Amino acid sequence: MIEVKNLYKHFNGRTVLSDICTSFEQGKTNLIIGQSGSGKTVLMKCLIGLYQPDEGTILYDDKDLSKMNKSEHQLLLQEMGVLFQGSALFDSMTVSENVMFPLTMLTNQKENEKKERVDFCLERVNLSHAHDLYPSQISGGMKKRVAIARAIALNPKYLFCDEPNSGLDPKTSLVIDQLIYEITHEFNITTVINTHDMNSVMEIGETISFIYQGQLWWKGSNSEILTTDNQEVNDFVYASKYAKAMFAAQRKNI
Amino acid sequence: MKILQVIGEYLFLMKRVFVRPKKMSYFRKQLIQEIDDLGLQSLLIVSVISLFMGAVLTIQTSLQTESPWIPTWTIGFVVRQSVVLEFSPTIISLFLAGKIGSSIASEIGTMKVTEQIDAIETMGINSASHLLLPKIIACGIVNPLLVIISIFLCLIGGWFACEFMSTIPSQQYLEGLMSFFRPYDIYYALIKTFVFAIVIASVSGFYGYRTEGGALEVGRSSTQAVVNSSFTLLFFNVVLTKIFLG
Numbered sequence: 180m181i182e183v184k185n186l187y188k189h190f191n192g193r194t195v196l197s198d199i200c201t202s203f204e205q206g207k208t209n210l211i212i213g214q215s216g217s218g219k220t221v222l223m224k225c226l227i228g229l230y231q232p233d234e235g236t237i238l239y240d241d242k243d244l245s246k247m248n249k250s251e252h253q254l255l256l257q258e259m260g261v262l263f264q265g266s267a268l269f270d271s272m273t274v275s276e277n278v279m280f281p282l283t284m285l286t287n288q289k290e291n292e293k294k295e296r297v298d299f300c301l302e303r304v305n306l307s308h309a310h311d312l313y314p315s316q317i318s319g320g321m322k323k324r325v326a327i328a329r330a331i332a333l334n335p336k337y338l339f340c341d342e343p344n345s346g347l348d349p350k351t352s353l354v355i356d357q358l359i360y361e362i363t364h365e366f367n368i369t370t371v372i373n374t375h376d377m378n379s380v381m382e383i384g385e386t387i388s389f390i391y392q393g394q395l396w397w398k399g400s401n402s403e404i405l406t407t408d409n410q411e412v413n414d415f416v417y418a419s420k421y422a423k424a425m426f427a428a429q430r431k432n433i
Numbered sequence: 434m435k436i437l438q439v440i441g442e443y444l445f446l447m448k449r450v451f452v453r454p455k456k457m458s459y460f461r462k463q464l465i466q467e468i469d470d471l472g473l474q475s476l477l478i479v480s481v482i483s484l485f486m487g488a489v490l491t492i493q494t495s496l497q498t499e500s501p502w503i504p505t506w507t508i509g510f511v512v513r514q515s516v517v518l519e520f521s522p523t524i525i526s527l528f529l530a531g532k533i534g535s536s537i538a539s540e541i542g543t544m545k546v547t548e549q550i551d552a553i554e555t556m557g558i559n560s561a562s563h564l565l566l567p568k569i570i571a572c573g574i575v576n577p578l579l580v581i582i583s584i585f586l587c588l589i590g591g592w593f594a595c596e597f598m599s600t601i602p603s604q605q606y607l608e609g610l611m612s613f614f615r616p617y618d619i620y621y622a623l624i625k626t627f628v629f630a631i632v633i634a635s636v637s638g639f640y641g642y643r644t645e646g647g648a649l650e651v652g653r654s655s656t657q658a659v660v661n662s663s664f665t666l667l668f669f670n671v672v673l674t675k676i677f678l679g
Contacts, residue, residue: 227555256557267552270543281556284456 180205181226181337181369186235188221195221197393199235205336206367208360208383212374213390214415219373220264220341222390226371227261227339228252239337257285260330260368262340262359266322268314268329275301275310278328285333300328304358320351324358331362338363338370344379356382377416380404389415443639449561450569450635463567471533471568471634472575476582478532479525483583486524487590488598490515495600505601509609512591514618518678521583522622523670526629529576530662534637537568538658541641542651550642565638569631576630577623584622621677628673629666636662 186199196218203209211219224230226237228244237244239255247255268277275297282293301307304324314322323343330338340359344352360383363370374380380387384401389412391397397404397412404416417423454460494508494515541564544550553560588610595603640658644650 229551229554253557256555259555261552261555263548263552265547267548269549269552283459284558285556 180240181371182236182238182241183222183226184236184238186222186225186237187233188218188225188230189233195393196225196232199390199393199395201388201395201398203369203371204386205369206364207385208363208370208372210372210374210380210384210387211390212380212384212387212415213396214375217390218393219375219390223339223341223371223373227259228256257333258336260333260335260338262323262326262330262338262343264342264345266314266319266326268322268325270314273311273313274306274317274325277314277325278332281329281332296332297328300332301325303331303362304328319346320348320354323347323355327355327358327362331366334366335368338368340370340372340374342373342375344374344376349378352376352378353382359383375415377422380416391415442643443636446561446565446639446642447635449559450565450638452559452562452566454562454566455558460567464571467567467571468575471536471571472579475529475532475575475579479528479579479583480586482528483521483525483586484590484593486520487512487516487587488594489590490520490587491591491594491606492598492600505605506609506612508601509591509606510612511609512606513588513610513614516584516587516591517618517622521580521587522625522629523666525580525583526576526626526633526666527663529572529579529630530633530637530666531659533572534633534659534662535655537634537637538641538644538655539651541565541638542644542654545642545644546647546651561642565635565642568638569634572630572634573627576633577626580622580626584619621673624677625670625673628669632665632669633662636665 181203183199183201183203186196187194188196199222211222213219221230225232232245242251242255244252244255268274269280272280278297278300279293282288282296286293288296297310298307301310304327306321306324306328309317309321309325314325317325338359343355343359347355356379359370359372362368372379372383381401384404387397387399387401387404388395389397389404389409391411397407397409399407404412407413417425491508491512494511498508498511541550544564550560550564553563591610592603592606594600595606600606637658640654640661644654
């Protein structure tokens with residue numbers, strides 16, 4: 180479980196995150212949603228340690244991230260898997276070398292053990308045929324799946340996904356969402372997903388934190404988000420004319 | 434003040450770069466790859482430049498010293514000294530600053546803007562050391578070797594000019610090449626090249642590493658890397674010449 184308490188982050192005097200208090204539960208897909216520029220990515224970068232918060236605490240299973248010593252922090256990083264928005268695969272490496280990279284760098288496994296693990300991870304994301312391809316030779320959806328395979332290579336306790344569906348068609352997005360959902364439950368991972376894709380919210384949003392102008396504005400589940408009275412959440416969820424008409428019809432029925 | 438900030442950032446990055454690699458076996462593999470990418474891939478162009486420049490240098494020197502008072506063998510001597518002391522270490526290094534420097538800066542810059550560096554950091558790996566240390570060491574090994582080859586080919590180029598263009602009798606050119614030879618000049622050239630190699634790789638890596646944005650900024654970083662590593666190289670050229678020969 181990850182807990183965030185009174186988190187603040189400023190850039191050049193501008194407050195990007197203000198008094199964020201929330202938690203992300205183990206074995207669940209925890210979504211952070213909000214408009215572009217609301218502070219979602221900054222929050223995620225604070226969680227994974229790429230940004231230092233100006234105030235507040237982040238607790239990983241009750242251990243304060245800011246108070247961890249170097250070896251504890253190193254250990255925590257090895258328990259994290261991160262799926263970046265653009266997949267962040269290493270261009271100079273093949274698919275299997277990408278997945279093997281964390282195993283080579285961070286474990287003392289023998290070559291055949293590493294190969295077994297790579298085979299397992301690639302099979303889990305349905306890419307057992309793509310071992311020798313380079314990132315430039317595969318599609319956007321496949322890149323995301325390779326990135327997921329790399330993220331789970333070290334059996335992480337925490338999985339962070341920054342806009343996993345960006346640039347993907349709705350059908351491929353659904354495949355990625357389902358894959359993340361299945362992996363989260365299969366391996367009992369604390370998964371945090373940054374998204375503004377409403378399809379993802381409805382498909383896999385077990386807990387949803389809505390960030391608005393750098394503040395935690397609303398928290399609930401995917402069933403609650405459609406019926407909340409929160410104006411900003413409704414503006415986000417029913418942003419299109421089509422969705423607004425649906426919202427009005429739904430209200431009428433209620 | 435900005436320049437002090439940049440120097441501070443550079444030194445801070447270098448502090449992260451020069452640490453023991455996490456996995457020595459992986460580092461060795463990377464090093465061999467970098468020696469091939471940064472060094473051996475430059476061999477052909479360095480050889481061609483050196484051969485032609487050696488020939489041109491010999492022709493021009495002979496044209497400037499057409500006097501009955503100056504013995505013909507001095508042309509070979511002057512060519513050798515110019516090549517060993519300045520042409521090969523400095524001009525070839527400036528050329529490598531353009532070729533290797535832009536390659537390092539654009540590679541690292543692209544990795545930065547596509548979050549590949551963030552991906553390495555989130556695995557708990559020191560990305561600065563992982564990416565830059567093999568490149569810096571590879572340049573430190575390969576550039577002096579390229580300069581030795583360049584010196585050799587420049588002198589051969591000069592010999593071609595004598596033999597096939599009748600610039601001066603080739604026997605006298607060879608006599609000049611062997612006159613007043615000091616091994617110290619070669620050490621000086623190699624030390625200079627080694628320092629230049631470290632400057633080229635580290636400054637270019639630094640500019641790649643501080644890239645923020647997208648493709649446009651990667652191009653900008655690449656240009657900045659070449660310009661600034663060339664300036665730094667020329668500055669060190671003066672300093673080292675003063676220290677070793679002044």
